Structures are given as C-alpha cells and as structure tokens.
Amino acid sequence: MSVLIFADQHEGRIRKAAFEAVNYGAKLAAQTGVTATAVALGTCSDEDLKLLGNYGAVKVLHDPNQLLDQFDPSVYAKALLQAADGENAQIIIFSHNFNGKAIAPLISAKLKAGWVAGALALPDNSDGFVVKKSVFSGKAFARVKVLSDKKIISVNPNSFPVEKSGNQAEVTAFNANVQESDFRIKVKSTETLSGSVPLPEADIIVSGGRGLKGPENWGMIEDLAKALGAATACSRPVADAGWRPHHEHVGQTGITVRPNLYIAVGISGAIQHLAGVNGSKNIVVINKDPEAPFFKAADYGIVGDAFEVVPKLTAAVKAFKEKQH
Amino acid sequence: MKILVCISKTPDTTAKITFTDNNTKFNEQGIQFIINPSDEWYALVRALELKEKSGGTVTLISVGGAAYDPVIRKALALGAEDAVRINADSSDSYFVALQIAGFAKDGGYDLIMTGKETIDYNGAGVGGMIAGIMGLPFISLATKLETDGKGEAEFHREIEGGEEICAVKLPVVISCTKGMAEQRIPNMRGIMAARTKPLKVVEPVEAEKLTEIISFELPEAKTGIKTIEADNVEELVRLLHEEAKVI
C-alpha cells in the first residue's frame, strides 16, 4: 500500500510546489504506516528525482518517456492511474497548481475518489477523513469529509510547513502504457516568462494597484521585486486596463496567493482583493491614504507616496542584502 | 455549433461570510446571489461570441434548487437560447458533474464550458470531472479559444509562470479564466426576452456524493498593524528581517 504523490516537473525540474506535495504525502504515509511513492512523468533531472527523498519520498517512479514532455491532462491521468494501481494507492496527492487542478478531477471521476481541492493541513482522522481547506476565496475555511474509500488531496502551495531530511529515495523506472495516439491536445508553443517566479509558488510578492497611475510606472515595482527575489502581481483594474498581464491579477476573481510576504503598493484593499491575498503570512501596505481599508488587514504599514517610498525601500533592501553577504 | 455552458450561483463578492447552526451552514440571510463571475464573464460571454461569429446555440445548465432560477434568468438575459436546471442539491462537485454529464451525453454538444472555479466552495472540479466521466479531452484554465468551424479549436491555457498555445478536436470540456472575454452588461431587450425563454427543470439521476462539508470557520483577525514612518524604510527592512523573518 502507498500514498502516491504526483511530482510535477517543468522543463525537467521538479517544481517547488511538488516538493511540498511530496512532503505532505510523506507525512500522511507515515501517519498510516504506508509507503510514500512519488511519480514523475517526462524528462526530469536525476538530481531532482533523488532530492524527492529529502522531502520524504521512499520510492520514486520515473517514466522518462519524452511523449510526456507535452501536457495533456487525460494522458497524465492515464499514467498516474496505472501507477496508483501498481502501488495499490488509496490516496493520491497533487499540488493544487495549474497541472494538479487539471489532472485531479479526471482521476477523481475515474476512481470515484472524493477530492479535497486546496488542502491547508494534514487530514484529521479522529472522525472519518477530514481535511481543512479554504473556501469563499479565502474568506473562510471548511472541514471537508471524504466519503469514498479512495481519496485525492491537492495541497495548496505555500501553505504547509516543509521538513527536509538527508534521506535518499530509490528511483525506479516506470513505463506507463501511453501512446502518441492518446494525446488529443497538441501543444503548439509554450511561452514561459523566464526567470520570473510563478505567482502561486512565490515566497514574496510585490503587488501594484491603480495608485501607480499607469504601466510606465511599473519599473519601480519590478525593481523592488528583483531586490527581494519576489514575483509581481496586481489588482484587477490594473489587469483589466491592460497595464499588466491577466495572469498577475490576484483576488477573489483572480489568483489566490499565500506568500510569506505580500507587499501592496497603491492598492485600496477592496474586499474582493483581500479575499485572494489574506492568507499571506505577512502583509505590508504602502498607500498615501491613511484610511485605505487595506491597512486593517496589514501587519506593517507605511502611509506615504509610493513614488517616494518604493525607490527608498528598494535601496534599503539592496543595502541590507549586501551587508548580509 | 452546439455549446453547453455550466452556470453556478455564488454569493455577491462583497458578501460578508458568516455561518449558522454551530458553524455547519452558510448563513444566506441577506445575501445577494450572482452568477459565478468566471462562468458569466468568461465561459458564457465567449460562448455567445462564438455563436455570434459562426452560428449555433448556447444552452445553460445548472444543478441546484429553485433558488437558482433568478440567477439563470440573468444569464439568459445575456443571450443564451435556453436553460436546464437539474433540481438537486449541489454541494458535491462529483455529484454535480455526474448530473451534467448525464444530461450532456446524448446532446451532441461540441463545447462544454465551465468557469475556472466557483468563488464560494472553490472546487475547481466540476469541468474536469465532466470530462473524466464523458471521456472527453479537458482544457483547464483557458484564456483564449477560437474554433475553425470544421471541428478543431485552438486555445491558450495557463501554466505556472506562462502560457501554452494548443490545438484540439471537438468535442471538449473547457474551463475558462481571465482573458477569454470581457464582461457584458445585459440590455433591456435581453432582460425582457429572458423572461419567456425556456427554462426546463429536470429531476436528478441517482448519484453518490464523494465529499461533505462538516463545518466552517472564519480566519483569525489580524492583531494590529505596526506603522512605520515613510522616511524610515530601514525600520521596515529590519522588522521584516528580525521580527517577521521573511527576508
């Protein structure tokens, strides 16, 4: 028996969110005394596969089939179902990221396995199998009971404390029975924003709102983000106006994020914006209006003009980082 | 082209969320319900645009009780032909997906469109489960969709930190997110017409539920903010390092 964990890779590297999912799955496996088995599909770095052991995987199944370098969720589901069957897995774990959200429902339907989408904690087994997740876009939490024998959990990125060890995993070849003809979705081209951190995985996010006046002023947001090693985000009207790309829009109708640090610059803090960011562990608000509602949700606040404060803050961060080295 | 759009209802985005019955039920008192934003702004509007471009029909489907009807009428006012409501509780994604798949299976739909996720229960599950049940390809989190009128579609989808452009043969199930279309405001004619458009109510098929919410809780309120002077940003850096330990 095992807990099966999908170790999501991108361009040959295991994603940070996948390491978190593996760690979650390993702790769950330890609770119930079964094996934590991670599965990686497609071309993947050997080093990263071994590293999965550090995060608690006891066994790593790897199918290096290059066909799997293209993402068709149905084919990934087919391969993972074979792995789950081979390992006699009762529980399958995903990261609640774009790929996890695409594959998990397909497997849930096939196995009639109840799925907790976006888990925030390990299951509580005191009365059935109950998992805490966020609902109402971050305005509340729910405890969801899974009623089926087989279970699926997707783990919210950045929500779960990761513990590493020096353990090594045994990497085993796995040959899923998938053919070219299984691929119904043909990927024609991929655009990755190279060098930038994907928003849902980011530890630190610098986010800008309408207070920045126009897209030409985003340089200072990017500079601060760069100094902090952060990702950038924005409020909805900023994305709607085309100042920033849609995938940077956070909030109730955008992406939900839970970084360690969220810095909001020139954002008023409307309820729909807060819903998507209030899971952040620390919130810094920079706004010239002391009455801006965002201050009520903040841990640290600066009342001031972003055009003065942000460049100074960037300089201070840089000076601090230099001193550290 | 025949398009089926899955419409769910959610509390208005400004709604204050509270619970009753010892935190086991969402308190609907005084709550305004709206069409789930991504179902309305992206799935439905894009479906209507495709219909306007190349002809066909747009049918709406909802799984829910009679409280859904006003929301379905609002969606009809935007321009769909007709609607179906499957009269059942919609608390479990798999149950909902089975109902919709059951209805869609003999309907000959080229596209089954859903929103990205409901903003209340945030399942993100119904679309993929319909695809899984019906054995159709699943396009998750699409930001653009074009059809060529010959049974092929090209779409863009979100991936972590980027986007992919892909092709697929119809029929497919597609979940829609920002970028797909712009919000539309219904006009008076649409609102009048919606009153008499067919809204068929059908009874659910026997199906199991795989999950159940047993209780809710609200997040803890922030304990208080530390204010830092605008000319003392070094202090913020120090606090972020020493107190918050995030840099």
Ligand SMILES: Cc1cc2nc3c(=O)[nH]c(=O)nc-3n(C[C@H](O)[C@H](O)[C@H](O)COP(=O)(O)OP(=O)(O)OC[C@H]3O[C@@H](n4cnc5c(N)ncnc54)[C@H](O)[C@@H]3O)c2cc1C
């Ligand atoms: C159904 C629905 C869904 C929505 N979903 C979302 C969502 O998901 N995400 C989202 O973000 N919004 C969402 N909204 C919109 C939301 O209600 C707000 O309108 C939006 O968040 C406001 O964006 P903003 O804070 O950037 O702009 P504003 O509200 O215009 O705020 C600008 C802020 O900048 C400050 N400012 C101005 N100049 C400066 C300066 N020089 N220095 C410092 N500060 C300055 C101002 O004091 C003000 O507080 C939604 C709305 C609806 C109706």
Ligand SMILES: Nc1ncnc2c1ncn2[C@@H]1O[C@H](COP(=O)(O)O)[C@@H](O)[C@H]1O
């Ligand atoms: N009760 C429902 N009736 C019809 N469609 C639904 C229902 N619930 C969810 N959907 C559709 O499935 C999508 C994802 O919902 P969810 O899995 O609940 O987050 C929504 O955006 C809707 O398009």
